Amino acid sequence: MFDRGLTVLKIRGIPIRLHITLLIFLPYVAYVAASQFSLIASSLEIPREAMRLPPLAWGGILAVGLFVAVLAHELAHSFVALRNGVKVRSITLMMLGGVSLMDRDDPEHEAWMAFAGPLMSFGIALGSYGAYRVLALFPAPAEVGVALLAFAITNAIIGVFNLLPAFPMDGGRVLRGLLLRRIGPVRATRVATSVGKTMAVVFGLFGLLSWNFILVLIAVFVYMGASAEQARSSTRELLRGVPVARFMTDRLGDAYADESPRAVAERLLRNNLVGARVIDEPVGGGARREIGVVTVWDLARQLGRGAAPETVGAVMPVDVPRARADDDASRSIDALASGEASAVAVLDGGEHVIGLVTAAEIQRALALAGALGELRTPGAGG
Ligand SMILES: [Zn+2]
Incomplete structure (x- = not known):
């Protein structure tokens, strides 16, 4: 704390x-x-x-x-x-x-x-x-x-x-x-x-x-x-001018809100995933819905503290910055630079998370772009 x-x-x-x-x-x-x-x-x-x-x-x-x-x-x-x-x-x-x-x-x-x-x-x-x-x-x-x-x-x-x-x-x-x-x-x-x-x-x-x-x-x-x-x-x-979807990773899994953070962390590690959509499924039926995302960094930070909360729902950060797939990528830099968020969640047209932009993903893309000399090449989307 x-x-x-x-x-x-x-x-x-x-x-x-x-x-x-x-x-x-x-x-x-x-x-x-x-x-x-x-x-x-x-x-x-x-x-x-x-x-x-x-x-x-x-x-x-x-x-x-x-x-x-x-x-x-x-x-x-x-x-x-x-x-x-x-x-x-x-x-x-x-x-x-x-x-x-x-x-x-x-x-x-x-x-x-x-x-x-x-x-x-x-x-x-x-x-x-x-x-x-x-x-x-x-x-x-x-x-x-x-x-x-x-x-x-x-x-x-x-x-x-x-x-x-x-x-x-x-x-x-x-x-x-x-x-x-x-x-x-x-x-x-x-x-x-x-x-x-x-x-x-x-x-x-x-x-x-x-x-x-x-x-x-x-x-x-x-x-x-x-x-x-x-x-x-x-x-x-x-x-600037590059859609955020170009930098996102879609290596995302799913987790139920009442699962233990340790179980989810083990699954992400085993499947080489960067994060998980957190899904809430009310007991006794009701609509199953996505309530947020949790990244490996969120999990690592909480588990490293010893007294981690018992459920992923409680570990999940409340105000993860969000972006649409075609939003300008330059804006996500500021959300990540504040240090409060470990990732920007990229949404499809609705509320479904289709990927994450992390500092590591941006560094990886920039390193390549630097070596190749250009980012704004047409075509290579996704
Ligand atoms: Zn001042």
Whole structure:
């Protein structure tokens, strides 16, 4: 359960998850926030004796507050996405902040969606600075003012940092959105990800020279994110205009919803199949119907956990991305790249699953196409 984080609540249908790394990171943030708190207190000439709570306690409060602020930042991204009709799969709070997992938006909308997060951080910064100024008019404890000021400064820094044009950070997405209309999606992505990689190298060097471990981690994260998007973009371009059925495998079997995952896994392995349609046949008759698909990866992940559910119906992922046989294959890349789904189910005219598109199938086809030089050869369907 912890590989994807523990779901703690849902906001407008979006599961909010806490990642295990947050637990390790929270004390560190509290420590940094405590020293920032002390720094601000001494620059405002507030003596230690005037405080009721030690700086470390304020550091803890600020750290928790910061993760709530990061959640608000991510929710701002998500609400704009929802308004554009984009499905938001989850928000995960982890070590370096928040990650919103959403289906790919039309890149035209992406700039505004990316800008909404930093805007929220600036809003929070402004709000807590305002509260600090108002509080100063009343005989309130000075330490509350210090905490508000620290909170305002940190949120402003989060806003500014996220606006640096280092793709996949928010500023990089804004940059791509702005370039899009002028130079098209492929070149816009190339420019934004190249700037991202360059900035990652700068962050990394600066982090190493200043012994800033967090900055080095961010550099690695940005570099890998930019490279992955570059690869995805060129794959998307290769697949554009090719029907998804060209990449699907029809090595599918059938499984009953109440079968044990182990029995189904053994059958798939024996028959060299990639997945199974899950069929529900009510006891005492009734219509037999397909209720979904399960892949070997879904089964392997659940069985590897030890305490796997007892039936395939319970193992079966609930929202497998779907496509029609003649849909554009480039769209399936995004569904697979999100990491949530192990396959895209390809349907016939109705609700019958005729095949699966997996990352492995796409890689196999691309390797051949690369060697032969062309994907869009007419004729070779299926
Ligand atoms: Zn953001």
